[in-house]
Amino acid sequence: MRRRGTVAAVAVLLAGLFTSVQPAAASDNGLSIRPAMGWSSWSFVRRWPDETKMKAQADALVSSGLATHGYVYINLDDFYQKCDSNGFQVDGFGRWAVDTAKFPSGIKALADYVHAKGLKFGFYVTPGIAKNAVTANKPIEGTSYHAQDIADTSQTHKNYNCKNMYRLNYSHPGAQLFINSWANQMASWGVDYLKIDGVDATTVADVEAWDKALRQTGRPINFALSNNLPIAQATTWKRLANSWRTQGDVECYCGPGSNGSGFPLTDWSHVSSRFNSAASWQQYAGPGGWNDYDSLEVGNGDQVGLTADQRRTHMTHWAMISSPLLLGTDLTALTSTDLAMLTNDRLIAVDQDGVAAQRIVNSGVNQVWRKRESNGDYIVALYNTGTSGNSTVSVTWSQVGFTGPADVTNLWSGGSEGTVASSYSATLRPGETRLIRARPATASPHYEAEDATISQGVVESNHAGYSGSGFVNYDNIVGSYVEWNVNATAAGNANVTLKYANGTAVNRPMTITANGTTLTRDFPGTGNWDTWATATFTLPLVAGANTIRMTATTANGGPNADYVDVSAPTPVGTEYQAEDATISQGVAESNHTGFTGTGFVNYDNLVGSYVEFAVNTAAAGARTLTIRYANGTAVNRPMEVTVNGTTVTTQSFPATTNWDTWVDGTIPVNLQTGANTIRLTATTAGGGPNVDRITLG
Incomplete structure (x- = not known):
């Protein structure tokens, strides 16, 4: 019997993508199938947000045309709260009180204003319970519990504003109910996105509590974690949230105002440091969960602290690694040059293809990153990350993942660069990038699953988005498999790409075998059974006939399998x-x-x-x-x-x-x-x- 579960419907249909090894299933809340896009208050507004400023940025997001290109979130960050000498002031149930001098109409009214413009509203919190709530022993809404029942006053949490946040004792049932009450309040206000800041290895219980709390509201709320999260817990962040900050702030805090506020917002070292971070975290990104490399500081020209070349590289890299595109600049003062960058739909499509790129060249100031899209095209970014001197950056097509010539398109300009035989080079200014789409002249051989050998599975066509005449639905048992017979013109390592769907919240791992090599790969949830993803792995092939078998390793069986594409083998060195x-x-x-x-x-x-x-x-x-x-x-x-x-x-x-x-x-x-x-x-x-x-x- 083949059991197929369902999850919440998602707004964006995932047409198919390439993912690396996924070590844990992504959050199954049905959100952020593609990286979020919008604006956040921290970089520019910083410690002085108010109702008027937030409305002005929402107005500008619409009037500039950014919203029509997918930038839809207006996120209120920290410093909306009211503090006294003991920390955050609280409401009658121990939750942070909003500063009514800054937000006289309240948060719900602000969210309603944002929603009326066709946008989404984001909010901010940190773990724990305020000292003032515990001192006053505030009741937990809808329960007989009080703040002193659930607080661990021997420990405090990290907080960047009013401090004085006690940790919660989650062994007490009131702790989860307190977080639920806070999440319910946010849902009633119309919050669509929640950033929980101050997350680290010691706050996993808090992240789990907020994940549960957001789900029980019944409102879809994109869940983001911040900041500088440890990679050792990457699989945990991926399981619980829709995005997670991989480093500290991208802001340089080197402006002339208090606490380093004002322009410049960032500098090149804070942006370029994300290259190594992205290489380390790449394997964890995928539908429903994204590596967040912090705000995109493009919009206000050179005064942000980056040259035009560096800003294009900044946006190129965020798009290549499929980071959320959350602008940190002043949307009321966009320059025409930067607006053209931000509304370049070819760049946005690279980010929204949902594929986190891999670094394939890292030599001095020269770097090259690549990703393969579901239609067989390769997106390649060449960078000169230096601050002085031109540099020639080169890559071969075999390094990218295919052989033979390719038609090349410059994605910044949209212009064709013609057919390129076997390698690509660009001489780049310091901080400059070249972003291309390479379409191999010879398509990878394509093998439909319904034409393969099927053991304990069946060909079906009851879900949309497949190619050919159907797909294979594995039986829900260990050992069910699909085996493809493929031919190779020469011996070598080939990239094999499986298109699959997994409409459950449970990972469905399989072993992949060919010519004595066995790999084990995870196939996490894709949102629903009509949402297809792709996973690519490298297998050794011999010249002539080969068999590639993919076998379920758990009682849930494998994911639905649509087809495999097999690249031309690259001779092994x-x-x-x-x-x-x-x-x-x-x-x-x-x-x-x-x-x-x-x-x-x-x-x-x-x-x-x-x-x-x-x-x-x-x-x-x-x-x-x-x-x-x-x-x-x-x-x-x-x-x-x-x-x-x-x-x-x-x-x-x-x-x-x-x-x-x-x-x-x-x-x-x-x-x-x-x-x-x-x-x-x-x-x-x-x-x-x-x-x-x-x-x-």
Whole structure:
């Protein structure tokens, strides 16, 4: 029997997307199937929000035309509350009191004003209960409990305004009921988006309580977490919320006003620092849950603290990594240049395709990021992240994920760049970007699931959005599978993309096998059974006939499977196992899963520990060096890469969630004919990451 659940309907139909490995199912509240877009008060209005300013920004969001391009949220951040010497003043039930001098008509009236313009209203809170509520022992609305019953006065929460927030004792039933009452109040006001700030590893219980509280209101409220959340709990944030801030504030706090307010709002270092963060967090983004890299500071020209090139790069990168696009600038003073950036629908579509890009080149100031969209196109962004000097940034199509020529379109200008044979280069000014769409001339082979071998499943057509004549509905048992027969023109690694749907709130993992390689991948909820997503993974193929089998590993069976696309295989480069290399101050181990060969190298935790590979090449020239590594800490472990005694670069090796998760980092190198040495040396006291192997492409 095939059981198919339902979840709340979503406003946007997900036509299909490419996702990386999803380590946990996304929030199943049916919201934020695409990243949120709108405006937030913190960057520009900062500590002085009021009713008049909020209405003016809402008016400008509409009159500028931004709303028609998808920017629909007007979010009120901190400092709307009223404080005294003991912290937040509270209402009769212990919840924060709104400062009536700032908001004389009240929050509901403001939300009604925003809604009347066809927009959505966002609000702000932090964990805990106010000291004043506990001191006065305020009752919990609708219950016999009081604030002193539920407060843990021995501990306080992080708060950026009035401070004095006690932690809640969630072992007492009144604690959840207090949060419910607060959420109900917000829902009655018409809140559509709630940011809970001050979240960290110690506040998981608070996030869980707010998630429950928002759900029980019956009102769809987009749930956002802030800020600088630890990546070690990434799967928790993904399960509970619709977005989560991966770093501290993008604002520089370097303006002339109090607390660094006023222009400039940010600077290049605060924006460019998001590149490494995005590489680390990429795997957690997907429908229903997004990595939030903070406000988009585009709108008011150079005075925001970024040049025009840097602002275009800022928007390009937020779109590539599918971050929420929440503007922080003054919408009442938009420049024509910046408005043109913000309303470029080609850029907005890159953000809203719901695919978080991967970094494939990271060499000095040069970076290249890529993502594959559901129609088979590749979106590629080339960056010069430096602050001085032009730089030529290059990438091959094989690095991007396909072979053969491609038709290239410049997405900022919309102009065609014609057919490009096998690689792409751009000479970029400091802080400049080039964003292109590459459409391979030869489409990837396409294999429908209904034409494959099906074990314990059935072909159906009762959900919209599939291709071909139907899709496969797996039986709800362990071991049900679909097996495709595919052909490859040559041996090598191929990108295999599965289009799938999972209308439940439960992850449906499967094993994927081909030619002796077995992968395990998660297939989280996609919102409903008519909403399709794509997942791409790399499998080794032999020349000629191959079989690819996808097998359910739980009693829920697999997701609905529509088809697989298979890219042309890329010849596998020469591999060198780390355990066979020269190891200085480290050890070969095998106590974590997923390595290749017989093990991996665990660096000693000190500066200067290294692994040195002896490699041979038939001819001198450029090569792509791929380093397969794992970093189970929350801290970057950079290494110096030297070739034949010459330093090539110092490469970042950011966190990979845990020590069983392996990823590839690529570096362009030049080798001489015959013998070469490649040394990877730790540059910090944390040592290097675990290294599995290197590959020379």
